[in-house]
Amino acid sequence: MPSTKSTVDNMDALCAVKTLLRKRLGQCWVPEKFIGFEKEEKEIYDLLKRTVSFGESNSVVVIGARGIGKSMLLKSILNNICEDKKIAQNLLQVHLNGLLQTDDKIALKEIACQLQLENTFGNKVMGSFAENLQFLLEALKSGDDSSKPILFVLEEFDLFAQHHNQTLLYNLFDVAQSAQTPICVLGLTCRMDIMELLEKRVKSRFSHRQIHLFNQLTFRQYTEIFQQYLHLPEKFINPKFALKWNSGIEKISHDSTVEDLLKRQFSINKDIRKLKSFLMHPVCRLSENHPTLLVSDFIDSFKLITTDSKSSLLQGLSILEICLIIAMKHLTEIYDGEPFNFEIVYSEYLRFARNRSSMQIFNKSVVLKAFEHLQALELVKPLDGTSTRTQKEYRPVILLVHPIQLKEVLQKYPSCPTEIKHWAISSFA
Known part of the structure; x- marks a missing residue:
């Protein structure tokens, strides 16, 4: 019986923790000790x-x-x-x-x-x-x-x-x-x-x-604010649970991985609202089966809030469009950043597709449509504007995708053919 009662008390305390921390992160909460200014x-x-x-x-x-x-x-x-x-x-x-x-x-x-x-x-x-x-x-x-x-x-x-x-x-x-x-x-x-x-x-x-x-917070102060938002007050309904919880927060705030994540977040943006967004995901994951905050929760949260919008766009592209991006990446390296046009990109794509027997070779009109879609997504930028009289196949363009973004996307891209990955790797090399 005592163990059952203890479990029930812990579940009630966990529920109270989740409610308290959500209110802190979702509203204008004022800590007892105001840090900064x-x-x-x-x-x-x-x-x-x-x-x-x-x-x-x-x-x-x-x-x-x-x-x-x-x-x-x-x-x-x-x-x-x-x-x-x-x-x-x-x-x-x-x-x-x-x-x-x-x-x-x-x-x-x-x-x-x-x-x-x-x-x-x-x-x-x-x-x-x-x-x-x-x-x-x-x-x-x-x-x-x-x-x-x-x-x-x-x-x-x-x-x-x-x-x-x-x-x-x-x-x-x-x-x-x-x-x-x-x-x-x-x-x-x-x-x-x-x-x-x-x-x-x-x-x-x-x-x-x-x-x-002016936001002149030091990293030490930033870490203190991180702890403030997660620490439970002395008057918490279950003092024993609060003591154990606060001890866990103290330990996790000094974890090397969490410290590294905080440093990266601090270097990107010192805004406290961003810190609150970083903490919200781990807090919302608290449940009966997940009663404590883990390092993995903070890793997942950091990945969520630092998702690159351009990388998200790349993940939604078709295999043909990915091939065109890789072809343009090759051309950027060959021409040392100089602009190129669709005809050059199409020739580079054909050279790769014909050397790979398993690759489907699309008609030129289909490839041109995919190329125009990349322009519409602003992954490819025409240099002479839209009012030019130059044929669209010969209009000079540049690629607006960084090699690191393309590399990360190919690692996560579902069912991406191995030969395309090898082609991209040769481009990065």
């Missing part, structure tokens, strides 16, 4: 703390490439600030997104909704956006004429710059500058030229404070 994190933290503690109004734009971790950084900072219960109760937050709040009217309704002022706002009709916004902020003031600090987070900040007259931005920056109500306006954007998008009147009220995020 320590300097920027402190700068934003101090800015928000001054607004909360001293009622100082501020405005700032955080600029960084898409997926670099702007939203995660902000959530980490807010979590740290709101650890103080007094601050958590006092700070009001409004989160807007340029993809959702597509005009100022929608944005104003969302502000009223998040500040829980829909009833106060009601159907009250006022003249301008500024009056409506001012009314909402006045409604937040307490009896002693003071008001709670408000943080406005504008994600996809550049899209708000496309609103009519940039009214929302103008009024938020105006309130921040006038210090009537303690507010901090924080924009998140991937546009490096964001200041060029703002109107003069908006710029005049903006603090011009910009914080740029």
Whole structure:
């Protein structure tokens, strides 16, 4: 009985692990310790703390490439600030997104909704956006004429710059500058030229404070993030299982094969989203029959996410089209990269086919059709464009397939005749 109970507990724990890790990898999860951007994190933290503690109004734009971790950084900072219960109760937050709040009217309704002022706002009709916004902020003031600090987070900040007259931005920056109500306006954007998008009147009220995020992770930090996503928390439902699991993650992260895969992934792209994609496949493979993460899972995952699109195209070609690619590879070597035409390729193909009794020799019209299909797939590129008067058989072309790509495809190509492989090998040699 005890062993059966233990097995059931382990299965429940494994189910919980799978759910937890999927949520981490599929959503904007914020780890307890945020790695990277320590300097920027402190700068934003101090800015928000001054607004909360001293009622100082501020405005700032955080600029960084898409997926670099702007939203995660902000959530980490807010979590740290709101650890103080007094601050958590006092700070009001409004989160807007340029993809959702597509005009100022929608944005104003969302502000009223998040500040829980829909009833106060009601159907009250006022003249301008500024009056409506001012009314909402006045409604937040307490009896002693003071008001709670408000943080406005504008994600996809550049899209708000496309609103009519940039009214929302103008009024938020105006309130921040006038210090009537303690507010901090924080924009998140991937546009490096964001200041060029703002109107003069908006710029005049903006603090011009910009914080740029650049991915400067070291490989050691990258490995730490890898471990963070897979480690289980101390408060996991089954502490004994968590201890064993974390020990396994520590061991696998120092495995030479996994380290090599991480180094290759790191050299290709340091984007954390790519790392999450790399981890998703092994996590999804967890099951009753596959209760732990294995090195082979990470190898398979790396192969999946680094699949070359051109190699995938090559694997879908017919034997005739593969033969034409090999013939063109021969010609590229013979002519030292100089262009060639269909007639030359067809002659090279015939030379090979006639020397192999088992090879089927196709009609010239069929071979030309296959050649045109390779052009349509952009594996072969005409040098004189499509508006030329030259006959298509004599139009100069070049091959856009690398020898390594062709070699890898031939190794995996199903039922590829041995003689074709030998022909290709002679080309590589």
